[in-house]
Amino acid sequence: MATVAPPPRRRTSQQWAAWAFLTPVTLYLVLFYAYPLYRNLDLSLRDYTVRSFVQGDAPFTGLANYATVLDDPTFGPALTHTVVFTAVCLALQYAIGLALAVFFHQNFRLSATLRALFLVPWLLPLIVSASTWSWLLNSDSGLVNAVLGAVGIDPVNWLTSPSWSLTSVIIANIWIGVPFNLVVLHSGLQSIPASLYEAAALDGANAWQRFWRITFPLLRPVSAVTLLLGLVYTLKVFDVIWIMTKGGPADSSTTFATWSYQLGFGNLVPAFGPGAAVGNLLVAAAVVFGLVYLRVQRKQART
Template sequence: MSEVTATRALVTRGSRPPRGTRITRGSAPAGVRRRPHSTTWIALAFAAPLVAYLILFYAYPLVQNVIMSMHRFDRNTFVNGGAPFVGFDIYGEVASQPRFWPVVRQTAIFTIASLALQYVFGLALAVFFHRAGFRLAAGLRALFLVPWLLPVIVSGTTWQWIMNADNGILNTFLGIFGVDPVWWLSTDTSLISVIIANVWLGIPFNLVILYSGLQNIPADLYEAASLDGASAWQQFWRVTMPLLKPVTLITLLLGLVYTLKVVDVIWIMTAGTGTSQTLATWSYGLAFGKGTSSVIRYSEASVVGTILLLVALVFGFIYIAVQRRQED
């Protein structure tokens, strides 16, 4: 009889084990399976609704989108089923369209310009409020969150009115300086207009995330750099930016994913026409027969959506690789 077995027998009979006997907690006879702790079931119960939500509203639509991109759907087969499998033929058809590469270029310009301007203005405001010591700094910082809190339909309609060529406030302001009215929402300049509106919408997000990152940088580092003779500009580049790099990466990644799928503000302002058409608005127009596409093309819309998904996944893997390299 082993020591543990003898000790259990003594405890069962109501006797105390001899002094010096070591009792090993959690020991179990061979072949007996331990039951999960109660906290494990509680954790699974809390996680189950989230997992079900992700599978139902994220994983399933993504898989269905990829499946639709490999079948030739029309109105009849979309409702009744039976769409023929064509593999990657529709991908080739979409890529060979004359509109494809101009739309890709416009999407790249819209995404890169929006991310760069949002980050620059958001970082500048975050540094300003981080170093500001006046009493109204917190209230003023809260006001910058208004664009983020407003419904997008309100923001898009407001910018559409501001950039109206006839009676918009922007042209009225430029007219004071003798500048002729600018047709902001025309087909040639609509890309600049939607970039301005999207930057205005994205600055609060960058401000909040970057401001939180600045608060986690120890003040002792700035004091040490100041004692070493570093100027404010040198402190920014040698202390702030290196330590803010992890926050910068996640901010740019989230901003990229959001910007790639922007449809609402563009559609409200220009209906995705002219230079403001991106892959996201093109996919929306193909799926619902709106904008420049008067015919519903479910399969082509799924192809464009899958391309956007792949681009987001590529940058997501790049972010993970950079994070692992930093940890190593």
Template sequence: MLSGKTKADLGVGAEASLTPRPSAAPRPTRPRAGRGLGALRRHSILFFLLPVVLYLPFFAYPIGYNFLVSLRDYTLSSLITGEAPFVGLRNLSSVWHDPIFLTALRNTLLFTLLSITCQYVIGLAIAVFFSRPFFLSRTLRSVIILPWLVPGVVTTAAWKWMFNESNGLVNRLLMDVGLDPIGWFSTSSGAFAAVTIVNIWTGIAFTVVMLHSGLQGIPADQYEAASLDGAGAWGRFWHVTMPGLRPVTGIVIILCLIGTLKQFDIVWVLTRGGPGNATQLLSTWSYQLSFGEQAFGRGAAVGDFLFALSLLAAAVYAIWNRRTTR
């Protein structure tokens, strides 16, 4: 009730205030995107952690068991009686002071350095050659990766025949061009060269596949921009190709490094570490101690040193990768 007052007495403002205002339409509620993304991220992390958890026992158990064996005096009788006295670090000290250790370590480092350098340089050249398709390029790429698919023992046996000093294919080709035959397995330098060549040849296929995939990921407009800036073929290679391959290069080097450090079958089939320990690696020496001399504790100690080298290589790669990605 307005107590008898008219609309004129109240005025225009009061009349407007008495007019009911239309209620605002309710805004539709939107789900928060952050919650959905957070849940998806958590599930993704769990999805990737599951394979790691499943793989970890198969990785950690052999390493841990090998270390425990290196702390005990395991011999052939220990396998029968089950008794292996605890000797602490005596096996590690014995291996460290053995004259063969320095020889095997030097051979392992030199073998690894030569193999990785040649595998990367040759693999990069082949990958760049196949970066642009041409007639039969796919067929030739398939032929190149064949050594990677064939078991190492099979390819090494074929190379052992080709390096035969009396009727091998390699010496026959050398004599055909007027060169003297090489004693591939009777001389120290020849034997070391033979095992290194075979390891390089075996690893080139993997390097080509990885680097070729990396080349396909480099945008073509970067090469066009470099050409417009006046860069030639070498300029485009050094300033476009190599920086673009940096992530793949790190992966290739660390995988080839670890694979070469633990190389065994090529050296064992070709030379068994001889002649005179000229091709003795840490991997072959560990095998000889364990299964040749039945000194399982000392053989496991050599395996500990080999694992430490691989771990050091992985740490160097992690530091290098962190610095280059900044």
């Protein structure tokens, strides 16, 4: 049976309706994403001072700000801290989240209630979470050192020692990120047919064999998306580090996110250009991994 095309007037009204729905989203993306990215790129390519920032007459310097950032002695440690912070947080958040997801997949009594309680760190504002960990890890009055002292271990300067500051912010960020991994991975486990586990049990497979040969392979697409989203998020973590250590002491917990803020707003004489350049390096890394995420999604859609 032949399909009858809608009349021209109706087709035109449908097109206008489509544009009407697209306009708010387009304006939002332009105002809050495209324009800030353009301004940040412009900042990184010009020699902005406080006066020129207001008046808008900063001279164009090309890639000079990027060269300044690469030559800065802070660049190496900040890059190392960013990589270590991201890699350790990502690995432990995923490992702990997967273990909890498998545990709660057993559907025992109070499983749903306990799973809901694990979401609390994810639901709390970051400033609350970071402030709570600052109190817990306080050298003089923190609960962690009090517990260590009770078992005969000397107190640790978690937030004021260059040897421990990065570890402290990693611990706090892992605590915040585990619930996200738990929720996504637990949802992925729901899609695995129970008949596969029953067949494996009849064949004599133990719990570890069932996990390694059924759960982990079938959870791989969900795991890839979880890791990629976690990677993009962890790269730009700022609030937790800044509230707990401000990137110190002696830049021992400085990452690209905190260094960018420090350059642009943390000094009496702000370096807007270099600060924007560091921010753009983070944006570039996030875009790369975002493209990887889109490619993974397309590959999943084909299978």
